[in-house]
Amino acid sequence: MTTSGTMKKKKRSRIGLNSLLLLVILAGALVAVYFWQIRLQKPEEINMAHHMQHSESAMHAAHQPGSQEAACGSLTAEDNNAPIRQFELTAAQTSLNLDNGKTVEAWTFNGQSPGPELRVTEGDRMVVTLTNKDIDDGVTLHWHGVTVPCSQDGVAGVTQDAVMPGEQFTYTFIASVPGTYWYHSHQMSSVQAEKGLLGQLIIEPKAADYEINQDIAVLLQDLDSNFVMNGKSNGLAAQGNPGDAVRLRLTNTANDTMEMLVDGAPYRIIALDGNPINEPGLLEGKSFLIGGGQRYDLLIDLPEQGKVVVRSSQKDNLRLILGSGAEPAEALSQGLFSFMDYGAPQPADRVEELSFDRSYELKLGQNLFVNTINGKSFHEIPPMNVIEGEHVKITVTNDGGGDHPLHIHGHTFRVLSKNGEPLRGSPVYLDTILTKKDETYELYVVADNPGLWMTHCHNLQHASMGMTMMLNYEGVTTPYRVGTKSGNLPDL
Ligand SMILES: [Cu+2]
Numbered sequence: 001m002t003t004s005g006t007m008k009k010k011k012r013s014r015i016g017l018n019s020l021l022l023l024v025i026l027a028g029a030l031v032a033v034y035f036w037q038i039r040l041q042k043p044e045e046i047n048m049a050h051h052m053q054h055s056e057s058a059m060h061a062a063h064q065p066g067s068q069e070a071a072c073g074s075l076t077a078e079d080n081n082a083p084i085r086q087f088e089l090t091a092a093q094t095s096l097n098l099d100n101g102k103t104v105e106a107w108t109f110n111g112q113s114p115g116p117e118l119r120v121t122e123g124d125r126m127v128v129t130l131t132n133k134d135i136d137d138g139v140t141l142h143w144h145g146v147t148v149p150c151s152q153d154g155v156a157g158v159t160q161d162a163v164m165p166g167e168q169f170t171y172t173f174i175a176s177v178p179g180t181y182w183y184h185s186h187q188m189s190s191v192q193a194e195k196g197l198l199g200q201l202i203i204e205p206k207a208a209d210y211e212i213n214q215d216i217a218v219l220l221q222d223l224d225s226n227f228v229m230n231g232k233s234n235g236l237a238a239q240g241n242p243g244d245a246v247r248l249r250l251t252n253t254a255n256d257t258m259e260m261l262v263d264g265a266p267y268r269i270i271a272l273d274g275n276p277i278n279e280p281g282l283l284e285g286k287s288f289l290i291g292g293g294q295r296y297d298l299l300i301d302l303p304e305q306g307k308v309v310v311r312s313s314q315k316d317n318l319r320l321i322l323g324s325g326a327e328p329a330e331a332l333s334q335g336l337f338s339f340m341d342y343g344a345p346q347p348a349d350r351v352e353e354l355s356f357d358r359s360y361e362l363k364l365g366q367n368l369f370v371n372t373i374n375g376k377s378f379h380e381i382p383p384m385n386v387i388e389g390e391h392v393k394i395t396v397t398n399d400g401g402g403d404h405p406l407h408i409h410g411h412t413f414r415v416l417s418k419n420g421e422p423l424r425g426s427p428v429y430l431d432t433i434l435t436k437k438d439e440t441y442e443l444y445v446v447a448d449n450p451g452l453w454m455t456h457c458h459n460l461q462h463a464s465m466g467m468t469m470m471l472n473y474e475g476v477t478t479p480y481r482v483g484t485k486s487g488n489l490p491d492l
Pocket residue numbers: 371402403404405457458459462463467
């Protein structure tokens with residue numbers, strides 16, 4: 001009895017020791033993998049123009065012997081007589097008192113978050129001077145969705161150095177394509193956007209595309225874990241007369257996909273990411289999903305009686321009330337809007353006639369601690385290399401790990417198909433495509449804006465965890481570097 005008892009005890013303690021050892025080894029391995037993967041997000045020094053090109057022999061074969069190199073900094077806005085619109089934006093630490101009683105230690109432009117709404121007319125020259133008062137890591141301004149020249153794209157370590165405290169940087173470009181856009185810092189974007197360094201940019205068309213009585217821009221924002229609309233946490237209200245046509249420009253700057261509903265009136269979706277829909281039909285009771293970075297322009301005719309409410313199905317405080325009278329009852333969604341068969345095709349714009357010089361496949365996924373594209377993270381992902389003038393097909397598949405709204409800088413792309421099915425309605429042009437699990441989209445990009453263009457998930461948390469890569473034009477160089485040495489960490 002005594003002997004076997006001792007044996008059992010010994011055995012038990014050995015098992016205990018073994019599992020402890022196993023646990024220690026496992027924990028050690030996890031920590032090692034974690035630090036190895038963190039290294040991906042914070043390299044010492046990377047040239048985003050050339051980091052993988054040596055392995056792209058196909059590109060070198062295509063390289064024309066006499067072709068010239070151009071620095072991103074030399075790619076600037078054309079010099080013309082466009083009317084100049086000048087703005088000053090100062091980034092600073094600011095305590096903001098929200099109307100829900102909370103105080104946020106925010107980072108603001110001109111003392112507010114969102115920063116001032118910049119509204120210009122198609123064809124204007126924007127001249128925006130950014131001053132950094134006291135944001136220690138530095139800041140930049142990126143013009144989300146606007147096809148700016150490379151030097152004006154505002155990506156720290158790619159198109160410029162981060163603007164440090166006491167420094168200034170002046171951006172200038174032609175507001176050539178009307179639409180709903182926004183701006184945000186592209187230095188440590190996942191941190192700085194959530195701290196408040198963002199705002200709305202509206203480029204109004206020279207000739208009105210719709211007859212409207214009110215044009216309202218509303219920015220959905222996650223301000224340090226407080227969901228707000230134009231900075232307000234208890235909803236927004238706008239007056240309006242019965243019969244008024246309201247153009248509502250909705251921008252989702254948050255990481256989460258938002259489901260939006262319209263109660264009290266039918267509506268039309270007249271533009272996606274600022275790009276017009278051809279012959280948009282009337283939508284009744286449908287809700288729509290707006291992914292991080294995306295914009296929806298709605299056209300709503302206010303009814304003869306009662307209000308219209310535009311609201312989020314997830315966040316009760318995100319409510320916009322339009323018009324006067326009684327509030328409509330909250331109705332359940334009658335299904336989700338889809339661009340697959342919305343609006344009318346444009347015969348002159350036939351998909352069948354498109355051809356491609358080059359194609360890329362991007363699989364969006366994740367492993368242990370990082371988000372990945374084709375199984376790799378950040379600067380280890382080979383860039384999509386293109387030559388100016390090429391027609392490029394990009395096939396994007398969401399392999400899981402959440403919604404991935406993929407954003408390509410400097411370009412507007414056309415959506416050709418979803419899960420192998422071609423679009424049947426209006427042509428759809430976007431700069432940010434919301435992908436959900438197991439969805440595949442084919443995108444068509446014309447390489448008409450030479451530069452070095454970041455391509456990343458606009459759930460900026462995912463971007464910071466590695467879901468960010470480059471679309472690089474052959475022959476474009478940059479003197480700027482990403483990494484801990486320069487302090488330029490565009491998507492951290
Ligand atoms: Cu993502």
